[in-house]
Amino acid sequence: MVERIKIEKGSGNVFRDLNLPDAEGLLAKAELAAQIGAIVARKGLTQVQAARLLGIDQPKVSALMHGRLSGFSTDRLLRFLNALGREVRIVVGARAAKHPRIRVMCA
Numbered sequence: 001m002v003e004r005i006k007i008e009k010g011s012g013n014v015f016r017d018l019n020l021p022d023a024e025g026l027l028a029k030a031e032l033a034a035q036i037g038a039i040v041a042r043k044g045l046t047q048v049q050a051a052r053l054l055g056i057d058q059p060k061v062s063a064l065m066h067g068r069l070s071g072f073s074t075d076r077l078l079r080f081l082n083a084l085g086r087e088v089r090i091v092v093g094a095r096a097a098k099h100p101r102i103r104v105m106c107a
Contacts, residue, residue, distance in 0.1 A: 029069050031104035032077040037065050039084045054080050 015023035015030075040050045040061075047061040054061065064072060064080075078088045 025074065026069075028104055029072065029074055029077060030067065032074065032081065033064055033067060033069055033072070035086075035104065036077065036080050036084065039081075039086065040065070043084070054083050 010017050013023050013027045015026040020026060045053070047058045047065070051058045051061045060071065063069075069077075081088050
């Protein structure tokens with residue numbers, strides 16, 4: 001007997017799918033952290049070097065790289081991107097959507 005597995009299409013935001021509060025904010029923080037991690041990797045920085053550049057200690061860099069983001073505000077993550085040489089632009093727009101969202105776009 002073959003067991004059928006029900007597959008449900010996600011919303012595009014795993015935090016919303018898990019019914020977590022502030023799902024859009026959590027997704028934005030996760031996307032910012034992913035960009036920070038990608039930049040650190042592209043630059044070939046060690047966690048100690050990244051810590052020096054970001055003005056935090058190495059254990060906090062480790063937490064950031066592993067997605068443990070509870071100790072990081074969105075504002076702080078944006079400042080980290082600046083410290084890594086990235087310009088951050090905030091654009092406010094109108095969109096007709098069931099779930100207005102916060103999007104992180106990187107160039």
